[in-house]
Amino acid sequence: MAETHPPAVESFLAKINSREAQVGIIGMGYVGLPLALTFIEKGFRVLGFDVDPAKVTALSEGKGYIKHLDPARIAAAAKTGRLEATTDFSRLGEPDAILICVPTPLTAQREPDMSYVVGSAQKIKERLRKGQLVVLESTTYPGTTDELVKGILEQSGLRMGQDFYLAFSPEREDPGNRDHSTATIPKVVGGVDRASLVLSQALYSQAIARVVAVSSARAAEAAKLTENIFRAINIALVNELKVVYDAMGIDVWEVLDAASTKPFGFMRFNPGPGWGGHCIPLDPFYLAWKAREYGVSTKFIELAGEVNVEMPHYVVNKLQLALNERGKALKGTKVLLLGVAYKKDIDDPRESPAFEIIELLRKLGAVLSFHDPHVPKLPRMRTWPHLPELSSVPLNEDTLKSHDAVMIVTDHSVVDYDLVLNHAALIVDARGVYRAANPKVVKA
Structure with missing residues (x-):
């Protein structure tokens, strides 16, 4: 009826x-x-x-x-x-x-x-x-x-x-x-x-x-938070595994490739330099804040947030260690960031880990440039008011040779990574672009 x-x-x-x-x-x-x-x-x-x-x-x-x-x-x-x-x-x-x-x-x-x-x-x-x-x-x-x-x-x-x-x-x-x-x-x-x-x-x-x-509207609100908290927790998991396996001399990308062959019981998430976008870095904190009103703690969710927030520091530390091995200090080093969008092949910079990385490098005295084919200028961000005014530089042999290090923050498809590998002195790869071992490449 x-x-x-x-x-x-x-x-x-x-x-x-x-x-x-x-x-x-x-x-x-x-x-x-x-x-x-x-x-x-x-x-x-x-x-x-x-x-x-x-x-x-x-x-x-x-x-x-x-x-x-x-x-x-x-x-x-x-x-x-x-x-x-x-x-x-x-x-x-x-x-x-x-x-x-x-x-x-x-x-x-x-x-x-x-x-x-x-x-x-x-x-x-x-x-x-x-x-x-x-x-x-x-x-x-x-x-x-x-x-x-x-x-x-x-x-x-x-x-x-x-x-x-x-x-x-x-x-x-x-x-x-x-x-x-x-x-x-x-x-x-x-x-x-x-x-x-x-x-x-x-x-x-x-x-x-x-x-x-x-x-109810509340059920719909909770569904959205659940979707993104699920992603946030799994991103935190693979980011933590990346750190653990790196200490053991194991390539996390190889491990994920192997684990992904299982046709059931495993869903692949990839590690990176942090988390980004308007939802995933924010939603866990929305639920944690509301849960406190009901006297409930969200330890698991907040721990995932802590792991992901630490990733830009981890990536910058990998750069520092790599420079130290080459007898260089980070202060005064010319660093080229590849990508400032929060994920590949888009022009959306919201909550990108690139901004935290830029701020950390700036405070440590690095001389910064960036190349992003989709983001022509470093945008003004509410949470990063002190970022330098930078425009995307051309990616060519001269640019690569004029920098001491290149850091891959966003793995845009249109970037010529062979060109980068051939002409960069040092590459800190936070996106798993280069799978084969190479003395120039530090996986982060």
């Missing part, structure tokens, strides 16, 4: 199913823009909100600013007339559904910084009208949607479940992944009440191949 809904919900469902509903998205970045394009390509009109006028101007001209997104998709979206971007948040009353895709960083004390979510909710509150659906997509701790966001929105005088609807659906973007896109990655959805779940599930089902409904 078909489920019956109040008339207002039925009317909203009809608007969604006919694709007449307008979708508003706050934050036209790595999450919001791909989501906007996906809805537009399914026939919806999208009104994108962003505080950056440059992004709004680019989108109005049909131009992109995120390297891994096909520029043709943005041009096509603009040409249809279904994409509009604005910095005018007073227009938040126009969309039928508002999706919040803003950052959720950490404070200096590694506690959740909810300022972007709070700011977005307050802007929505000022223009909230009856019948609107609000969905938070930003990764956060369980309870954010039905405590924090709901409380702010109800300051408008409207009541959740009666006048407006509220849900959480975590973003699952994986920049640069060619096998999975926004439209094909299953979408988890949890409503604060039944009507909110029904509406948000219906909305996402129009644009995304599979929608997975859970019992």
